[in-house]
Amino acid sequence: MSDARLIRELLRHQGDFMAYLMAMVRDLDAAEEIFQNAAVVVMQHAGDPAAEIIRDFRAWAKEIVRRQALHHLRTRGRAARIAPTEPALLEQIDRAFDADVADSGQRQRELDALRDCASRLPDAQRRLVALRYEGRASFDAIGTAVGRTAAAVQRALSRTRRMLHDCMASKLSAAEDLCP
């Protein structure tokens, strides 16, 4: 696989892999570090004749990402700020990721719906989400910025995620009802 194609495929799936890593390690800093390590490994295959036969980039690269994540959990689990994820749950996360058959059209519709849902959030709530996802800020840092405790920020972000999920599902459901 050419350099250009590897980079394009990696960027194309970056959001998926970051989501997968967040589910695995539940720590944004750790997820970013693991992704970067995995990206280095992926890119080292540029020009590798063996990489020419990659049939499913998402599955192949995800295996690299998974191994990096498991390595992180084994070696840094005890020192991590967040308790390691239960092995049984890791298995189910992996299973759900592998079994996800959403196609590109569905993902794009979800992205469009989410963008609309996010734009309708109250500014204060939207700011929290932006600080977390755009600013890559910790709960502590966000709490300092907005005058709340880290725990309150954590709960608020979880509530917002659920709201966005419900909003997105509602929009897509309405669209499906129009097209039985």
Added chain:
Amino acid sequence: MSTTSRDDAAGHPDRGLHDLLARHFDGGLTADEQRHLAERLAVSPAARATLARFLRLEGAMFRLAAAGLIAPPADKSGAAVPVHAVPVESGPTLPTCRRRAAFAVAGGLLAAIAVAVAWRSLPEIVGARGSGTPGSIDAVADRWLELRRAPQSAEATVSEPTPGGATVSEPPAVADSTADPEQNADDPGSDAAPPPGWLVAALADEAATPTTPDAS
């Protein structure tokens, strides 16, 4: 395939499951809650589909964030990357099924154009997202150089799966920096591993072409 939030056979959303999943991503579940969630996921394909949907939601959040599309307009200090430039799937957007037939032919053409435009604009996208963004050339390059300077930290790089093999069931082996160099082919800390060509070319391009007007 249904994209809605119907988690049981009767088609009702499972609020408890949604709550557990929403909290999980922020590290808000106790060990007991995690085990409870795992048990539910293990026995219910619908619950796993819901988890997959939350994973896609999380991925979409990262995509919107990369494009600078989450912050309230008043908080934005600079121009955001247009949403069409976000490196997401290359398929066409079909708002409703009623338009699918009309867009079927045009969709294929648009997809090809979108891929071409996205690829041509890749340097701008990467540059606009800043060096701290995972997956950017700068970030990967920084990580590469960091590992080159500190071979002992190369333990973070783990062996890769076999190309073409989508399923690897055995426990992953961790690269040992003292083992056979053949097994360390992916170890950027190894003296035997030169910087990859793509990285050298990308850095050279960036050095030659400022990504912002102020960069010169």
